[in-house]
Amino acid sequence: MLKKLFDKFKNENEEKDQKIEDVENNKQAEASASTEENEANIFKRLKEGLSKTTQGITVKIEDLIKSYQKVDEELLEELEEVLITADIGVQTTMEIIDHIRDKAKAEKIKEPEMIKVILKDKLKEILGEFEDDQQLNIQPSPAIILVVGVNGVGKTTSIGKIAHKLKGQNKKVLLAAADTFRAAAVEQLKIWGDRVGVEVISHQEGADPAAVIFDAIQAAKARKVDVLICDTAGRLHNKKNLMNELGKISKIVEREYANATRDVLLVLDATTGQNAIQQAKIFKEATNISGLVLTKLDGTAKGGVIIGISQELKIPVKLIGVGEGVADLQEFDSNSFVNALFGEE
Amino acid sequence: MIFEGLAEKLQNTFHKLKGKGKVNEKDVNDAMREVKMALLEADVNFKVVKDFVNKVKARAIGAEVLESLTPGQQIIKIVNEELTELMGSTQSKIAFSSKPPTVIMLVGLQGAGKTTTCGKLAKLIKKQAKRPLLIAADIYRPAAIKQLQVVGGQVDVPVFTMGDKQNPVNIAKAGLEHAINHGNDVVIIDTAGRLHIDDELMGELQSVKESIKPHEILLVVDSMTGQDAVNVAEHFNEKLGIDGVILTKLDGDTRGGAALSVRAVTNKPIKFAALGEKLDDIEVFHPDRMASRILGMGDVLSLIEKAQENFDAKKAKELENKIKSQSFTFEDFLDQLQQMKNMGPISQLLEMIPGAGKQLKGLEVDEKELVYIQAIIQSMTKKERQNPSILNGSRRKRIAAGSGTSVQQVNRLIKQFEQTRKMMKQFTDMEKGMKKGGKFKLPFGNRF
Numbered sequence: 043m044l045k046k047l048f049d050k051f052k053n054e055n056e057e058k059d060q061k062i063e064d065v066e067n068n069k070q071a072e073a074s075a076s077t078e079e080n081e082a083n084i085f086k087r088l089k090e091g092l093s094k095t096t097q098g099i100t101v102k103i104e105d106l107i108k109s110y111q112k113v114d115e116e117l118l119e120e121l122e123e124v125l126i127t128a129d130i131g132v133q134t135t136m137e138i139i140d141h142i143r144d145k146a147k148a149e150k151i152k153e154p155e156m157i158k159v160i161l162k163d164k165l166k167e168i169l170g171e172f173e174d175d176q177q178l179n180i181q182p183s184p185a186i187i188l189v190v191g192v193n194g195v196g197k198t199t200s201i202g203k204i205a206h207k208l209k210g211q212n213k214k215v216l217l218a219a220a221d222t223f224r225a226a227a228v229e230q231l232k233i234w235g236d237r238v239g240v241e242v243i244s245h246q247e248g249a250d251p252a253a254v255i256f257d258a259i260q261a262a263k264a265r266k267v268d269v270l271i272c273d274t275a276g277r278l279h280n281k282k283n284l285m286n287e288l289g290k291i292s293k294i295v296e297r298e299y300a301n302a303t304r305d306v307l308l309v310l311d312a313t314t315g316q317n318a319i320q321q322a323k324i325f326k327e328a329t330n331i332s333g334l335v336l337t338k339l340d341g342t343a344k345g346g347v348i349i350g351i352s353q354e355l356k357i358p359v360k361l362i363g364v365g366e367g368v369a370d371l372q373e374f375d376s377n378s379f380v381n382a383l384f385g386e387e
Numbered sequence: 388m389i390f391e392g393l394a395e396k397l398q399n400t401f402h403k404l405k406g407k408g409k410v411n412e413k414d415v416n417d418a419m420r421e422v423k424m425a426l427l428e429a430d431v432n433f434k435v436v437k438d439f440v441n442k443v444k445a446r447a448i449g450a451e452v453l454e455s456l457t458p459g460q461q462i463i464k465i466v467n468e469e470l471t472e473l474m475g476s477t478q479s480k481i482a483f484s485s486k487p488p489t490v491i492m493l494v495g496l497q498g499a500g501k502t503t504t505c506g507k508l509a510k511l512i513k514k515q516a517k518r519p520l521l522i523a524a525d526i527y528r529p530a531a532i533k534q535l536q537v538v539g540g541q542v543d544v545p546v547f548t549m550g551d552k553q554n555p556v557n558i559a560k561a562g563l564e565h566a567i568n569h570g571n572d573v574v575i576i577d578t579a580g581r582l583h584i585d586d587e588l589m590g591e592l593q594s595v596k597e598s599i600k601p602h603e604i605l606l607v608v609d610s611m612t613g614q615d616a617v618n619v620a621e622h623f624n625e626k627l628g629i630d631g632v633i634l635t636k637l638d639g640d641t642r643g644g645a646a647l648s649v650r651a652v653t654n655k656p657i658k659f660a661a662l663g664e665k666l667d668d669i670e671v672f673h674p675d676r677m678a679s680r681i682l683g684m685g686d687v688l689s690l691i692e693k694a695q696e697n698f699d700a701k702k703a704k705e706l707e708n709k710i711k712s713q714s715f716t717f718e719d720f721l722d723q724l725q726q727m728k729n730m731g732p733i734s735q736l737l738e739m740i741p742g743a744g745k746q747l748k749g750l751e752v753d754e755k756e757l758v759y760i761q762a763i764i765q766s767m768t769k770k771e772r773q774n775p776s777i778l779n780g781s782r783r784k785r786i787a788a789g790s791g792t793s794v795q796q797v798n799r800l801i802k803q804f805e806q807t808r809k810m811m812k813q814f815t816d817m818e819k820g821m822k823k824g825g826k827f828k829l830p831f832g833n834r835f
């Protein structure tokens with residue numbers, strides 16, 4: 043399996059096989075992957091996952107730099123284009139470009155190659171500001187993780203992956219199916235529960251999500267669970283009622299599980315454009331978002347919008363999703379992220 | 388975000404140009420920078436923006452500034468026209484085959500909204516006296532089949548499934564067979580979400596296409612998609628030859644620039660707009676509204692035009708003052724409604740107010756209701772119309788009886804009125820609070 047993972051992105055034909063195999067393995071609830079194995083894999087997977095997604099920007103920047111003899115406005119303008127195409131957003135891009143321009147001027151930088159260094163440092167600075175907060179906040183036990191986000195971003199799938207990861211660290215995990223709204227959302231989470239070998243607390247479709255959370259907390263206490271992870275229904279941030287519902291859930295957690303360590307994860311889809319900033323802003327107002335999960339980075343979208351979000355809202359990215367399999371989740375490390383963005387170790 | 392639209396920015400750019408007869412190249416370049424930024428902020432793809440801006444520029448240079456329009460409005464008009472043209476015309480018809488069953492297949496990235504949209508389409512098609520069948524061909528996502536079954540159940544449309552052990556080609560073939568045998572004249576195939584760069588899974592869709600030859604392959608696109616929308620649309624179109632696009636999650640507050648990107652690279656019609664999680668939340672796609680949404684200014688232009696045609700300028704100014712001083716009464720409301728009746732469907736009008744479209748969704752007024760509204764207001768005494776706060780229970784009862792409506796209807800109207808008044812007040816306050824946007828006036832006035 044390890045070897046296969048290694049080759050996953052090299053050999054396109056094997057990719058599908060791997061996918062089927064992942065599914066098969068998952069079905070046997072292969073929750074036995076040891077922590078060691080995960081760690082050995084993590085850099086490799088990060089690089090593989092990212093190299094696929096970020097090749098675009100890397101190659102483009104390399105080509106761009108090579109085609110210029112000196113640092114001039116034209117170069118900066120083209121760089122601007124590359125950054126915007128990565129969804130970094132007009133405003134953040136302008137700020138970055140201004141920074142590069144100023145710095146190049148102040149330090150009399152002439153070689154285009156240096157631009158890359160400045161850009162890299164800047165991105166690392168923006169993303170690396172919260173290095174201490176990039177771990178899941180689950181110590182000490184008991185802990186509760188609330189997972190929220192707009193529709194279809196990958197909340198339920200990410201929960202399955204997180205549960206798998208924590209189980210690998212010998213944690214006792216419980217899931218709460220508090221998406222009582224979407225068709226078959228409960229079943230979906232239950233399948234993930236079976237896959238990774240953790241139990242799921244659920245009610246009927248249409249039940250009150252707060253009641254599910256309440257029950258799940260009681261169950262977590264009774265079963266001495268280390269980490270309770272709560273799935274919630276997808277909701278668009280501009281729907282007041284649905285956002286208020288999150289407030290209600292937070293209150294239940296506060297009241298019923300005051301001693302629990304808490305993490306609230308906002309899941310963002312890397313394919314999303316500038317609206318992700320709005321999502322992050324409003325979800326942050328509604329619940330105390332303590333971390334981001336950036337999913338679907340295995341596509342061609344660059345997820346550049348997190349740079350603007352990090353800068354503006356100061357919420358750390360904690361995890362990234364690079365596929366639909368149980369192991370396609372990685373810890374976010376700003377250094378590796380930016381390095382991988384530039385195709386370096 | 389309310390007044391952050393392009394309209395305002397252009398207005399600022401052109402502030403100094405008042406009174407000029409023609410737009411020169413320098414003016415246009417300044418304006419084009421704003422247009423470019425607005426489109427990029429709206430997530431329109433960079434390349435698409437470049438092409439678009441060049442086109443507008445060519446048209447705008449040397450254009451006469453119409454008497455009634457400032458240069459800013461003139462540019463907006465050109466931008467709006469070009470954008471609307473690029474968005475295409477309204478083509479929300481499903482082309483039903485003369486030899487049923489008509490086969491429709493939904494494809495797209497993970498989580499775009501395919502399964503939900505299958506249910507919505509089934510419901511829509513069922514209303515047209517058809518007998519649709521849903522086919523569950525997503526064998527990968529956990530509980531995908533169950534999800535489609537639940538959705539099918541909600542709209543009372545049968546769902547064909549063979550579990551997740553058969554491949555999608557076999558499922559599609561057998562499903563079609565089943566439809567033929569059971570007199571289903573439309574089949575809608577739900578497929579698994581997949582990445583456009585996943586050659587294996589894209590190949591799977593090609594095989595399904597080969598084996599059952601769908602009449603309509605519709606690409607489902609999340610309206611919040613960013614720059615990558617072009618890659619997605621390009622790949623899906625190249626591999627499958629899509630027939631149209633469905634844009635989902637438009638009930639959010641995204642500008643939805645992806646719509647433009649997708650149109651530009653595929654040149655295929657956007658057929659439907661999905662606006663919610665409920666299975667009724669699907670609409671015919673309106674290219675002109677989408678264009679305005681992307682520009683972030685409501686349909687300012689057509690509102691301006693309509694307002695110029697139909698509104699009495701003096702009255703509009705009065706109204707604006709009334710709103711500001713919060714002395715907007717039921718009489719004004721009725722007056723407004725009467726004026727608006729000449730201007731087309733009221734909900735459409737409400738949508739034209741920049742940034743207000745969504746807030747106003749909650750107080751939708753349909754045409755039929757307008758008749759009741761009018762009756763209710765006309766049953767009020769002059770005093771009541773001018774001072775709604777005196778409308779107690781017995782007054783409401785009397786008004787209901789007098790207008791042939793129910794007390795609930797009267798209550799609802801009063802609530803709507805209060806909301807409208809509050810909201811209008813908010814708009815004007817906001818406007819006052821904005822230093823930069825001080826030039827922007829309520830669109831009820833015939834300038835902005």
Ligand SMILES: Nc1nc2c(ncn2[C@@H]2O[C@H](COP(=O)(O)OP(=O)(O)OP(=O)(O)O)[C@@H](O)[C@H]2O)c(=O)[nH]1
Binds near residue numbers: 364
């Ligand atoms: N390629 C890819 N697909 C993903 C990833 N994460 C999730 N998905 C897929 O995205 C789709 C939606 O995922 P869900 O986990 O159901 O998303 P959700 O946020 O729970 O959705 P709702 O509950 O409906 O709001 C599924 O098809 C997942 O398999 C990822 O990292 N990469």
Ligand SMILES: Nc1nc2c(ncn2[C@@H]2O[C@H](COP(=O)(O)OP(=O)(O)OP(=O)(O)O)[C@@H](O)[C@H]2O)c(=O)[nH]1
Binds near residue numbers: 500501504525637638
């Ligand atoms: N707000 C809103 N949510 C929508 C809309 N359409 C779909 N959704 C939601 O988006 C999420 C994903 O929808 P699905 O229909 O499961 O998407 P899908 O494309 O079938 O997903 P996969 O099969 O995993 O690829 C669900 O939570 C839906 O309820 C819409 O127009 N507005």
Ligand SMILES: [Mg+2]
Binds near residue numbers: 198227274275276
């Ligand atoms: Mg979910």
Ligand SMILES: [Mg+2]
Binds near residue numbers: 502525579
């Ligand atoms: Mg689906």
